[in-house]
Amino acid sequence: MSTYDRSMALTGQPPKSLSRNQKLATLLGMFGLVVLVLASFNFNFQNKTLWLSIAISAISIGVFWFSKEAYSEKFPGIKNDGVWFKSISSRGFWAWIAGIALTAFYIVLYFFPEYLGLVKDGGNKGVIALFDPLSRFLSGNPASQWFVYGTLYTVAILVFGIKFMWKYRHNRYERIRTISVMFFQTAFAFIIPELMARLNGDKILNGGSLPYYDLKNMWPLNYYNFEGYRIKGFLSSGDIGFALLIFGILSVFVISPILTYRYGKRWYCSWVCGCGGLAETAGDSFRHLSDKTVKAWKIERWVVHSVVVFVTLMTTAVIYSYLGTDTSKYWLTKSTFLIGMAVLLTSVFAWVMAFKRNELQKDAQYGAIGYFVIIMVLLGIHFFSGEGNVFLFKSETLRKSYSFLIGSIFSGVIGTGFYPIFGNRVWCRFGCPMAAILGFQQRLFSKFRITTNGGQCISCGNCSTYCEMGIDVRAYAQKGENIVRSSCVGCGICSAVCPRGVLKLENGPLKNRIEGNQILLGNDVDLMTLVNQK
Amino acid sequence: METIVIIGNGIAGVTAARHIRKLSNNRIIIVSAESDYFFSRTALMYVYMGHMQFKHIQPYEDWFWDQNNIELVNGYVTNVDTDQKQLLVDGARSLDYDKLIIATGSKPNKFGWKGQDLHGVQGLYSKQDLELLEVNAPNKDKCKRAVIVGGGLIGIELAEMLRSRDIPVTFLVRESSFWNGVLPEGESQMINEHILEHHIDLRLSTNLEEIIADENGRASAVKTDKGDTISCNLVGLTAGVTPNVKFLEGSKIELGKGVKVNHFLETNVKDVYAIGDCAEQHEPIGNRRPVEAVWYTGRMMGETIAQTICGNRMEYKPGHWFNSAKFLDIEYQTYGWVFGSKGRQSYESHFHWRHPKEKICVTVAFHKDTQQFLGINTFGIRMRHELFDQWLTNEKSIDFVMEHLVDANFDPELYLQYEKEILAKYNTDFSKSLKLKKKSNKRIFQLNI
Ligand SMILES: Cc1cc2nc3c(=O)[nH]c(=O)nc-3n(C[C@H](O)[C@H](O)[C@H](O)COP(=O)(O)OP(=O)(O)OC[C@H]3O[C@@H](n4cnc5c(N)ncnc54)[C@H](O)[C@@H]3O)c2cc1C
Ligand code: SF4
Ligand code: SF4
Numbered sequence: 016m017s018t019y020d021r022s023m024a025l026t027g028q029p030p031k032s033l034s035r036n037q038k039l040a041t042l043l044g045m046f047g048l049v050v051l052v053l054a055s056f057n058f059n060f061q062n063k064t065l066w067l068s069i070a071i072s073a074i075s076i077g078v079f080w081f082s083k084e085a086y087s088e089k090f091p092g093i094k095n096d097g098v099w100f101k102s103i104s105s106r107g108f109w110a111w112i113a114g115i116a117l118t119a120f121y122i123v124l125y126f127f128p129e130y131l132g133l134v135k136d137g138g139n140k141g142v143i144a145l146f147d148p149l150s151r152f153l154s155g156n157p158a159s160q161w162f163v164y165g166t167l168y169t170v171a172i173l174v175f176g177i178k179f180m181w182k183y184r185h186n187r188y189e190r191i192r193t194i195s196v197m198f199f200q201t202a203f204a205f206i207i208p209e210l211m212a213r214l215n216g217d218k219i220l221n222g223g224s225l226p227y228y229d230l231k232n233m234w235p236l237n238y239y240n241f242e243g244y245r246i247k248g249f250l251s252s253g254d255i256g257f258a259l260l261i262f263g264i265l266s267v268f269v270i271s272p273i274l275t276y277r278y279g280k281r282w283y284c285s286w287v288c289g290c291g292g293l294a295e296t297a298g299d300s301f302r303h304l305s306d307k308t309v310k311a312w313k314i315e316r317w318v319v320h321s322v323v324v325f326v327t328l329m330t331t332a333v334i335y336s337y338l339g340t341d342t343s344k345y346w347l348t349k350s351t352f353l354i355g356m357a358v359l360l361t362s363v364f365a366w367v368m369a370f371k372r373n374e375l376q377k378d379a380q381y382g383a384i385g386y387f388v389i390i391m392v393l394l395g396i397h398f399f400s401g402e403g404n405v406f407l408f409k410s411e412t413l414r415k416s417y418s419f420l421i422g423s424i425f426s427g428v429i430g431t432g433f434y435p436i437f438g439n440r441v442w443c444r445f446g447c448p449m450a451a452i453l454g455f456q457q458r459l460f461s462k463f464r465i466t467t468n469g470g471q472c473i474s475c476g477n478c479s480t481y482c483e484m485g486i487d488v489r490a491y492a493q494k495g496e497n498i499v500r501s502s503c504v505g506c507g508i509c510s511a512v513c514p515r516g517v518l519k520l521e522n523g524p525l526k527n528r529i530e531g532n533q534i535l536l537g538n539d540v541d542l543m544t545l546v547n548q549k
Numbered sequence: 550m551e552t553i554v555i556i557g558n559g560i561a562g563v564t565a566a567r568h569i570r571k572l573s574n575n576r577i578i579i580v581s582a583e584s585d586y587f588f589s590r591t592a593l594m595y596v597y598m599g600h601m602q603f604k605h606i607q608p609y610e611d612w613f614w615d616q617n618n619i620e621l622v623n624g625y626v627t628n629v630d631t632d633q634k635q636l637l638v639d640g641a642r643s644l645d646y647d648k649l650i651i652a653t654g655s656k657p658n659k660f661g662w663k664g665q666d667l668h669g670v671q672g673l674y675s676k677q678d679l680e681l682l683e684v685n686a687p688n689k690d691k692c693k694r695a696v697i698v699g700g701g702l703i704g705i706e707l708a709e710m711l712r713s714r715d716i717p718v719t720f721l722v723r724e725s726s727f728w729n730g731v732l733p734e735g736e737s738q739m740i741n742e743h744i745l746e747h748h749i750d751l752r753l754s755t756n757l758e759e760i761i762a763d764e765n766g767r768a769s770a771v772k773t774d775k776g777d778t779i780s781c782n783l784v785g786l787t788a789g790v791t792p793n794v795k796f797l798e799g800s801k802i803e804l805g806k807g808v809k810v811n812h813f814l815e816t817n818v819k820d821v822y823a824i825g826d827c828a829e830q831h832e833p834i835g836n837r838r839p840v841e842a843v844w845y846t847g848r849m850m851g852e853t854i855a856q857t858i859c860g861n862r863m864e865y866k867p868g869h870w871f872n873s874a875k876f877l878d879i880e881y882q883t884y885g886w887v888f889g890s891k892g893r894q895s896y897e898s899h900f901h902w903r904h905p906k907e908k909i910c911v912t913v914a915f916h917k918d919t920q921q922f923l924g925i926n927t928f929g930i931r932m933r934h935e936l937f938d939q940w941l942t943n944e945k946s947i948d949f950v951m952e953h954l955v956d957a958n959f960d961p962e963l964y965l966q967y968e969k970e971i972l973a974k975y976n977t978d979f980s981k982s983l984k985l986k987k988k989s990n991k992r993i994f995q996l997n998i
Contacts, residue, residue, distance in 0.1 A: 090746070090747070090877075090878050092877075092878035093600075093878075095598070095599070095600040096598050096599055096600070096713040097598070097599035098599050098600060099599045099602050100599040101599075185878075186961065186964075187961070187963045187964050188961040188962050188963045188964065308610060309610065466959075468931070468934045468935075468959055469871070469934025469935050469938065470871065470934060471871065471873050471882070471934055473589065473591040473592070473844050473873075474560070474589040474608045474844075475589050475591050475592035475595065475606065476589060476592055476601055476607075476608065477592070477595065477600065477601065479605070480600070480601050490608070493608060510961050511961070514875040515874075515880070516873065516880050516882055516931035516932075516959060519959050519960075519961060520962060521962060523990050523993070523994050524990060524994055526994075527994065
């Protein structure tokens with residue numbers, strides 16, 4: 016229906032085009048990227064420290080400059096003008112180019128690191144070698160493809176985080192949240208683990224060496240945390256190692272449930288998590304591309320909960336595989352462990368069915384029952400068949416396929432590579448088992464909700480459009496209902512873009528949280544009683 | 550089972566249909582000439598600004614109507630025969646009804662200006678207007694300047710839209726200050742400033758004299774009553790709206806400005822009802838105007854009429870007045886009544902606070918003698934509807950409201966709050982020494998009280 020020109024120009028035709036300075040800024044950023052690409056084609060940069068600094072500075076300054084041009088002259092407020100006119104943010108030509116480039120990068124990173132310059136049993140080449148000096152400076156070791164990735168990831172969160180804060184400078188919730196995300200990425204995901212690597216072999220670790228550990232990254236997001244080699248690493252590293260292992264377990268079973276109860280899953284998904292961090296910063300320009308249909312919601316629920324089941328089975332199998340059978344050696348044996356798992360899952364299931372059944376939709380109930388039965392049957396099969404493979408497959412097969420399908424393809428290639436096509440939270444919404452578990456708790460047992468402000472909604476649709484999780488926020492708001500959805504990551508953008516001040520993320524009493532008050536205020540009170548009769 | 554025909558698929562008609570469906574298995578037919586599916590008129594601006602695509606402003610997915618068995622007819626009703634209980638769609642197809650709901654909304658005012666029907670002159674109301682705007686003002690090269698006539702809510706939205714594409718805008722406002730028929734002085738003043746800082750050429754106390762055509766019959770300039778001639782490629786007419794009821798002339802349904810209805814939303818003809826923008830009350834309700842052209846009232850009338858249609862005759866009794874809008878970057882909310890200079894009773898006193906730097910302000914209206922809280926306007930601060938609704942019902946005093954202001958704050962978490970400053974000013978203005986109550990979840994979420 017619109018008559019403006021849709022062309023391939025990166026700058027977009029009028030009505031929205033880039034200013035001259037923004038074009039220059041884009042060029043500068045691209046230059047930084049080109050340096051990295053040249054390095055991966057083994058262009059020999061003599062002074063690695065210098066060229067790495069040049070590349071990263073060019074990228075960072077490019078993004079800052081671009082953002083300054085975009086936002087500094089404007090008044091604080093919502094900055095979504097022309098989002099659907101720009102090729103890059105409306106699935107146009109440049110969106111596809113960016114999507115393909117990112118996807119290719121992930122495929123190389125996960126499956127062909129040698130193209131980045133990784134050399135088995137030898138000095139690094141290519142772009143990995145470019146990062147050697149930085150890696151040596153931090154951990155004392157040469158870089159790996161993961162170090163390169165980690166560095167670029169952190170740079171992306173930092174520079175796009177600043178862009179984001181500029182864009183939402185009128186919104187203190189968004190600013191503080193972004194500072195938090197930037198901090199956790201830089202300190203916890205990037206610097207601390209590198210520094211921890213320096214301790215390896217040291218006296219304080221009793222000469223042991225710790226596995227690489229991003230402390231904020233908890234199971235099941237780091238599905239590998241309880242694998243045999245890591246447990247060995249932890250246990251061989253003295254008190255510190257043991258403390259870290261305990262922390263890993265506590266964070267899953269104690270810390271995270273408490274925080275989620277008090278604040279909703281946002282405390283993790285949009286304040287701490289690295290995947291969420293990238294989505295909120297670098298991915299912010301793509302948040303409106305998420306699919307809001309009811310169909311997508313159905314698919315989401317099935318896919319993400321299947322991943323939870325998968326990761327639970329896989330982890331159980333893996334832990335099972337390295338446990339012994341002799342109680343005299345170690346109290347935790349194969350059988351005790353499996354019984355423990357069965358008891359844990361049964362109690363969660365029983366609790367939900369007993370107290371929270373009414374808050375689940377019909378298909379969610381069937382799904383829960385179905386999955387519960389499957390897990391129990393699989394556990395049972397093992398028990399009554401004696402030794403053998405748990406869950407019909409070798410634990411190694413399960414682990415490998417999980418790490419390939421979910422860990423690499425889903426979270427990396429699709430989750431991030433397809434930002435410009437499917438939106439920025441595809442992984443968080445459809446794939447992340449951590450998000451599913453936190454979401455389950457958020458829906459059933461948390462103080463968090465998005466309150467709808469009486470009858471003020473004008474059904475404009477900004478909230479739904481800009482919800483990166485594809486939640487149809489408007490569907491609730493226009494009925495005067497609160498939004499209590501397991502997938503909501505509490506990014507606060509729906510509330511920010513609402514032109515009528517209808518939405519507020521807040522923590523309050525559990526009572527009446529979900530039913531809220533389905534009254535559209537301003538109405539005749541008697542009428543409302545009638546409308547609410549079901 | 551009866552056949553209910555609804556003319557108009559706006560918020561009023563669609564709400565009526567949804568609620569009738571909830572309450573009954575009547576056959577429901579919605580006729581509209583504007584679009585196949587219901588969309589949110591209030592969000593038209595965001596489509597032009599590129600925040601959303603048109604499909605995003607449709608609140609229900611396309612399968613919704615089928616699934617709920619609501620029949621949609623795309624056509625224009627040209628004739629209503631209340632004796633035969635029959636409509637004529639597009640002059641040809643006839644539709645029989647048992648009950649008829651008229652929900653045809655409004656159309657932009659045109660006051661007989663010279664040149665008002667030229668090419669390049671348009672209002673902003675319908676989907677077609679939006680499409681026309683894409684033709685008339687696609688970008689700043691094709692539209693070198695736009696002149697907007699009429700300083701109301703739609704006018705300022707149109708200005709914001711055009712500015713989003715960097716099109717220079719001149720804004721002719723009849724009043725001496727923006728929207729001061731509704732807003733008190735201080736607030737209206739603040740919005741004037743905000744309009745100017747957005748580089749909109751605001752001309753107060755200025756009327757349109759005539760629109761001048763070029764040789765092709767397109768608008769090329771406007772003349773104001775101040776004697777200025779402003780050349781432009783687009784003239785936006787946003788001087789209010791009137792009910793869209795012309796097609797009913799010649800029918801037996803009584804018309805005034807709109808379709809005349811009683812408090813039960815019934816017209817003079819049996820089984821014919823009118824709701825939304827096009828309904829005109831014989832007797833205004835409270836402080837409300839006889840024709841209420843706002844989203845919320847359309848919705849409430851839709852809910853009310855559904856009850857009546859389904860056998861529970863119900864009076865339209867809206868609760869406390871509320872409304873909201875956004876002036877460029879400034880959000881505005883109001884609860885209860887705060888009058889500008891027009892229509893203010895002698896007993897209505899105001900307390901006003903404005904932030905020293907930011908564009909944030911609050912005006913509270915109260916009864917001079919009884920100290921009863923009457924209403925609040927807030928700019929740049931969001932407020933909690935539920936609490937104000939309750940305070941108005943319970944006829945709280947202004948002192949009570951000022952003390953509990955923290956509870957009512959609805960800004961996002963971590964925002965700076967200004968209740969302290971507001972109360973301090975209140976204390977000084979009225980020589981009081983009230984203390985701010987601490988925020989209480991118990992009061993906010995109304996537990997055990
Ligand atoms: C740009 C804009 C912004 C607005 N913003 C706000 C806001 O922020 N807050 C607020 O409260 N209000 C706002 N309003 C007002 C609000 O949109 C209206 O009050 C509301 O849409 C009226 O709803 P309705 O159902 O009565 O009529 P409408 O939405 O006008 O629907 C009537 C429908 O009937 C159709 N129709 C008319 N005659 C016939 C016929 N003879 N045959 C077939 N079909 C017919 C029309 O084409 C139209 O589709 C805004 C209005 C506009 C134009
Ligand atoms: S519902 Fe709102 S806060 Fe939750 S994820 Fe969507 S946009 Fe973010
Ligand atoms: S953005 Fe606000 S007004 Fe618009 S649909 Fe969502 S809640 Fe309603």
